[in-house]
Amino acid sequence: MRRMSLIALLTLVLATVVTAFHFQGEKTNTNGPVPFMHRPYYGNQTISQRTTSFFDHDKPWYVNDGIFVRRDGNKWTNAGIGSCTGGVNCYDGHNGYDLNLWFEAVLSAAAGTVIRAGWYNPYNHQVALGLWAADDHGYGYVTAYGHLSALTVSTGERIGAQWQIGTSGTTGSSTGPHLHFATYYLPNWNATDPFGWTGRYPDPNVVPDHYLFVSNPGTSYTVPDLSAHGSTVYPGATMIDDGAPGWSGTGTWTRATSPTDIKGSLHWATTSSGPVTATSTWQARRPSDGYYEVGVFVDDTHASSSWAPYTIYAADPNHPGTVITHIVDVDESHIGSFQGPFHWENTGPQWVSVRFGLVKAK
Numbered sequence: 001m002r003r004m005s006l007i008a009l010l011t012l013v014l015a016t017v018v019t020a021f022h023f024q025g026e027k028t029n030t031n032g033p034v035p036f037m038h039r040p041y042y043g044n045q046t047i048s049q050r051t052t053s054f055f056d057h058d059k060p061w062y063v064n065d066g067i068f069v070r071r072d073g074n075k076w077t078n079a080g081i082g083s084c085t086g087g088v089n090c091y092d093g094h095n096g097y098d099l100n101l102w103f104e105a106v107l108s109a110a111a112g113t114v115i116r117a118g119w120y121n122p123y124n125h126q127v128a129l130g131l132w133a134a135d136d137h138g139y140g141y142v143t144a145y146g147h148l149s150a151l152t153v154s155t156g157e158r159i160g161a162q163w164q165i166g167t168s169g170t171t172g173s174s175t176g177p178h179l180h181f182a183t184y185y186l187p188n189w190n191a192t193d194p195f196g197w198t199g200r201y202p203d204p205n206v207v208p209d210h211y212l213f214v215s216n217p218g219t220s221y222t223v224p225d226l227s228a229h230g231s232t233v234y235p236g237a238t239m240i241d242d243g244a245p246g247w248s249g250t251g252t253w254t255r256a257t258s259p260t261d262i263k264g265s266l267h268w269a270t271t272s273s274g275p276v277t278a279t280s281t282w283q284a285r286r287p288s289d290g291y292y293e294v295g296v297f298v299d300d301t302h303a304s305s306s307w308a309p310y311t312i313y314a315a316d317p318n319h320p321g322t323v324i325t326h327i328v329d330v331d332e333s334h335i336g337s338f339q340g341p342f343h344w345e346n347t348g349p350q351w352v353s354v355r356f357g358l359v360k361a362k
């Protein structure tokens with residue numbers, strides 16, 4: 001039943017990225033834990049500006065009891081998944097925030113250790129959070145990131161605040177590309193609202209809700225928009241398409257031409273089981289050391305792999321002469337037109353951002 005096909009119409013783009021780290025000074029907070037969370041995306045839009053679905057303080061474990069309670073104490077009954085206020089959904093039992101991120105870099109909310117990175121259910125990619133990651137930040141707090149299209153971290157990896165951990169998408173139980181962003185207490189994974197509780201009556205959530213965001217949680221930097229649906233490439237980027245200098249392949253590739261390909265021709269191979277029969281390598285020549293964004297273009301009409309692993313080799317900035325190897329997993333079956341858990345979805349062709357410059361040996 002498992003069908004695996006590998007199609008090499010992926011195009012790599014390297015664009016120089018200036019990285020700004022923001023290490024915030026610690027703030028004392030006598031009423032709760034020290035706020036430690038940053039926004040899980042680039043730019044300066046607030047989480048409220050990005051929110052499409054609130055956290056339900058009434059049974060935030062997906063119990064559909066007809067009662068939805070927002071963090072300010074406002075209550076809606078039988079609001080369902082439909083819009084309850086200002087175009088934002090009150091999804092009964094929702095245990096996190098849904099943020100409007102359309103195939104965008106997803107950042108860790110704080111430093112910590114990656115404790116989940118993979119499919120929520122390896123046997124069914126249409127359910128729950130799909131491709132997801134979770135980070136343990138210590139002091140009992142975990143943040144989780146669901147419905148991703150690409151993962152750039154692995155379990156056990158140490159990460160800093162606002163390091164990229166993947167790209168948003170629409171895997172799992174999802175109606176369209178967005179980020180499901182949830183905060184939990186260990187060891188029982190009880191959902192908590194990182195915006196706290198400001199209602200004038202006791203918080204219905206069974207665990208405490210504290211405001212957890214640092215005073216300036218944004219980033220001053222935005223990820224380059226590599227393409228407008230595959231038609232243009234970010235200025236200054238280097239594109240290495242199949243057949244172009246820097247591209248090489250092994251194994252048996254089938255070639256074809258397609259008007260949807262950016263340059264060159266299509267290279268594709270299929271397997272129904274077993275290991276891949278063909279591989280390809282893209283090598284970029286960069287003028288200097290630095291941090292680079294790698295964009296993978298996924299064609300909407302031809303790419304049908306369920307899962308494409310990319311191994312990225314980069315120089316270690318801290319140890320000259322050492323090569324860092326990093327495996328990035330991209331889900332291709334949820335990009336383009338596909339049957340989602342609720343309906344057919346069409347995301348169009350997409351750039352999946354795999355930022356490897358942030359992978360540093362410690």
Ligand SMILES: [Zn+2]
Nearest residue numbers: 096097098180
């Ligand atoms: Zn959600």
